[in-house]
Each structure stands twice: as structure tokens, then as C-alpha cells.
Amino acid sequence: KQQLRKTRNIIQKFAKECATPVTKLWHVADDLVSSMEASLASSNETSSTLNMIISSVTSLPNGEEEGVFYGVNLQGTNLLILRARLGGKDMPVSGLHREEISVPNAVLATTSREIIDFVATEIAKFVSAHPCNEAGTAAKKKKLGFTLSHPVDNAMPFTNHPVGEELVKDINQALKNHGMKMQVFALVDDAVGGLAGGRYYNRDNVAAITLGMSTKAAFAKPAQESELAQSPNSDELIISMEWGNFRSSHLPLTPFDTSLDAESSNPGNGIYEKLISGMYLGDIARRVLLEIAQETALFGSKVPPKLMTPYLLRSPDMAAMHQDTSEDREVVAEKLNEVFGITRSTKMAREVVAEVCDIVSERGARLAGAGILSIIKKLGRIENRKSAVTVEGGLYEHYRIFRNYLHSSVWEMLGDDLSDNVIIEHSHGGSGTGALFLAAAATRTH
Numbered sequence: 075k076q077q078l079r080k081t082r083n084i085i086q087k088f089a090k091e092c093a094t095p096v097t098k099l100w101h102v103a104d105d106l107v108s109s110m111e112a113s114l115a116s117s118n119e120t121s122s123t124l125n126m127i128i129s130s131v132t133s134l135p136n137g138e139e140e141g142v143f144y145g146v147n148l149q150g151t152n153l154l155i156l157r158a159r160l161g162g163k164d165m166p167v168s169g170l171h172r173e174e175i176s177v178p179n180a181v182l183a184t185t186s187r188e189i190i191d192f193v194a195t196e197i198a199k200f201v202s203a204h205p206c207n208e209a210g211t212a213a214k215k216k217k218l219g220f221t222l223s224h225p226v227d228n229a230m231p232f233t234n235h236p237v238g239e240e241l242v243k244d245i246n247q248a249l250k251n252h253g254m255k256m257q258v259f260a261l262v263d264d265a266v267g268g269l270a271g272g273r274y275y276n277r278d279n280v281a282a283i284t285l286g287m288s289t290k291a292a293f294a295k296p297a298q299e300s301e302l303a304q305s306p307n308s309d310e311l312i313i314s315m316e317w318g319n320f321r322s323s324h325l326p327l328t329p330f331d332t333s334l335d336a337e338s339s340n341p342g343n344g345i346y347e348k349l350i351s352g353m354y355l356g357d358i359a360r361r362v363l364l365e366i367a368q369e370t371a372l373f374g375s376k377v378p379p380k381l382m383t384p385y386l387l388r389s390p391d392m393a394a395m396h397q398d399t400s401e402d403r404e405v406v407a408e409k410l411n412e413v414f415g416i417t418r419s420t421k422m423a424r425e426v427v428a429e430v431c432d433i434v435s436e437r438g439a440r441l442a443g444a445g446i447l448s449i450i451k452k453l454g455r456i457e458n459r460k461s462a463v464t465v466e467g468g469l470y471e472h473y474r475i476f477r478n479y480l481h482s483s484v485w486e487m488l489g490d491d492l493s494d495n496v497i498i499e500h501s502h503g504g505s506g507t508g509a510l511f512l513a514a515a516a517t518r519t520h
């Protein structure tokens with residue numbers, strides 16, 4: 075009985091500190107808008123800003139593009155290569171081929187030049203495996219869009235490479251070396267890719283976010299309203315931001331978050347990311363469970379040693395435990411054993427685990443929802459227009475309860491009258507496919 079009371083006390087305190095009522099979510103969204111404005115206004119980048127970057131992409135697709143296009147998405151160790159034929163106005167996409175290749179660690183450990191060479195080799199293999207038989211296409215240059223996500227491991231050489239023209243030149247050269255008639259038309263981060271994919275299917279699409287291991291956002295802003303000095307050469311500015319660096323006194327941080335941050339590889343940075351992205355959710359839950367284990371002997375008189383290992387609980391396992399609907403919570407029992415070596419757990423312990431996962435994911439998802447509305451608010455589109463936002467990334471795609479919490483936070487924040495104004499869409503065609511649409515859009519202006 076005493077164990078139960080102590081456990082409830084810890085959980086209730088944690089739940090209270092994690093609470094995200096609508097008023098709080100709007101405070102977070104408003105603060106994020108202010109941070110965006112401050113970041114756009116200042117030219118010197120500091121780690122506390124959102125590092126907003128005007129993308130080199132000057133046009134998004136309009137859905138009328140026609141032709142065969144290629145896309146490449148490189149995220150960490152995962153290389154996705156795509157090809158599809160866009161049919162033109164009101165015509166479907168056809169002949170989609172996609173291949174996922176994992177980049178061997180031996181290649182990742184080399185220089186960016188060698189990684190580029192590896193990518194070019196794989197593209198050449200892909201193109202010969204999926205030949206395009208349309209008349210006239212063989213002689214023409216193939217059009218390639220390229221998206222990159224920040225690799226999990228910052229030591230990956232790609233990040234040290236000047237992303238931009240220099241890298242485009244290197245990729246084009248590598249393609250040439252492999253005898254390819256192919257040219258890179260766009261090279262941007264994967265959030266911009268998501269935006270391009272979203273816009274291709276829906277004209278109202280103005281923003282995209284990625285919610286996987288890490289999180290990023292991009293949005294399109296009418297150029298004439300720009301605060302920037304430079305004269306834009308397109309109707310829209312495409313802006314990408316590392317919103318994971320956002321911080322605000324309104325973010326509901328608990329002592330568990332503070333210690334996670336302090337012990338992380340980048341203390342003081344990525345505060346928003348540490349609340350909402352797939353990299354951290356499991357570890358926040360683990361920290362809470364560890365405290366409960368220490369204070370109440372929930373998993374027996376000896377604290378399971380593996381419960382002390384940082385990042386041992388990953389978000390897919392957390393999701394599996396959270397979403398276990400079996401009466402005895404058998405999945406929770408299995409995962410506790412598999413992940414933490416807890417061979418026996420009481421039903422009460424399993425319920426506590428599910429509850430902790432619920433609190434952590436609800437908070438993360440709702441804060442992500444607030445982030446989405448901050449972009450729509452920044453664009454001045456909350457009230458009188460429809461907006462669509464694309465979300466991609468493993469966390470959103472595979473963690474059903476997280477996704478539901480995110481959607482309902484947006485509806486709650488907008489209220490009944492406005493909730494139809496913002497549509498959240500899962501990326502059509504899947505994560506990483508945006509690169510292909512960027513290539514298509516870029517050729518309109520070339």
C-alpha cells in the first residue's frame with residue numbers, strides 16, 4: 075500500500091509538471107513566433123537562435139509538373155533513391171520505384187568525397203536497374219533532387235562539408251565520373267523536401283516538419299512580406315529552421331528533463347527537441363521509472379541495473395509498451411524483460427510503465443502541435459485561410475498514440491470554429507520522397 079502511494083505521488087507530481095493546457099500551448103506557440111522573428115532579424119547565428127535559413131530552393135511544385143524525375147534522400151546511414159513519372163495537371167504519379175540502401179559504416183567513416191562517390195555509385199546502379207524506356211529520355215539529362223537530414227552522429231563527415239553549391243558541384247562531378255547524364259537541381263534539408271512533396275499534392279500546403287530521431291521545420295512565406303533586405307527572385311521564400319533549439323520559460327521542463335539535458339552531449343541546446351523528438355522520449359520515461367524503482371522498489375528490492383543505462387529505452391519499445399491493450403499488459407512485461415532484464419513484473423508495475431509513457435508522449439506530441447500552429451500563426455493564416463502541414467518521420471508515422479495526441483492538441487488549440495483551417499497531412503508517398511518533387515519544381519524555373 076505504501077509502495078502504491080509513493081508511486082502515485084511521483085507520477086502525479088510528474089504529470090502535473092508535464093501538463094500542457096491549451097493556454098500554455100499558445101504561450102509556447104507565441105514564444106516560438108517571437109523566436110522566429112528574432113532569428114530572422116539577426117544575421118549572426120548563435121546556438122540559441124533557430125538558425126533560420128532561406129533555402130536555395132526558389133520554387134515549390136504546383137502539381138502540374140510532367141516528366142521523369144529522380145530523388146535522393148540521405149538520412150544518417152540510410153540512403154533512399156526514388157524515381158517517378160509525374161503526369162502533369164490532374165494526372166497521377168506513375169512508375170514509382172524506390173530503393174533503400176544502408177550506407178556501410180566503413181563508408182561513413184571516410185571523407186565526404188567518398189560518401190558522395192558511394193551515393194553516385196548507388197544512383198548509377200539504381201538507374202540501370204530501373205531503365206526509363208520513354209522516347210527521347212535517354213539523350214536528356216536526368217533531373218535529380220537531393221535532400222539531407224542531419225545525421226544522428228554529428229561526427230559524420232557530411233556535416234563538415236559546405237552544404238550548398240560546393241556540394242552540388244561535387245555530386246554532379248561524381249555522377250559524371252560514373253558515366254551518368256544526371257544533374258542535381260536542388261539540395262536541401264528533408265523538411266524542405268517534405269514541403270515540396272506536400273505542395274505537389276495540395277496547394278494549401280505551407281509547412282512541413284520532420285519528427286523522427288530529431289526534428290526540423292520548413293515553411294513557405296510570401297516573398298513580398300519578407301522582412302529581409304535582399305530582393306527575392308521568387309513569389310515565395312522557403313525557410314528552414316532548426317526549431318529543436320527553441321527554448322522558452324513556458325516549456326514544461328521537469329527535473330528529469332533538466333538532468334537529461336545536463337548529461338547530454340549538447341547541454342543547454344536542443345531543449346525543444348529533447349521534449350518532442352524520438353531520440354529522447356524513451357530516456358525521459360526511463361529516468362522517471364528509475365526514480366520510481368529507487369523510491370518504491372516497484373521492480374523489486376534491487377533496482378534493475380539496466381534501468382540506469384541512458385538511452386536504453388528507445389521510442390519504438392516505448393510505443394509498443396504504451397500501445398499494449400492486452401489485459402495483462404503482456405507486451406510491457408516482454409519489453410521490460412527484453413530492454414531492462416526485468417524478468418518478473420507485477421501488473422501494477424506494468425500499468426505504471428504505460429502511464430509514464432503516456433505522460434511523456436502526450437507532452438511531447440502536444441508541444442509539437444503547438445510548434446505547428448506557431449508556423450501557421452507566423453504566416454498569419456490561422457483565421458481566414460486553410461493551411462496544410464506535412465509531417466514526416468518515424469516517430470509520427472509509427473507511434474499512433476503520439477500522432478493522435480498531436481492532432482488533438484492542434485484541434486484543441488484552434489477550437490471548433492477554426493479547427494478545419496489547419497490540416498495535418500502525413501507525407502504522401504512516404505518520408506524522404508520530397509527530393510523528387512523538388513527536382514520537378516526546379517526544372518520549371520531552369
Ligand code: ADP
Binds near residue numbers: 223353470
Ligand atoms: P531519422 O529521424 O533518424 O532521420 P526517421 O524519420 O525514420 O529517421 O525516424 C526514426 C525515429 O523514429 C526513430 O529513431 C524513433 O525515434 C522513431 N520511431 C521509429 N519507429 C517507431 C515506432 N514504432 N514507435 C515510436 N517511434 C518510432
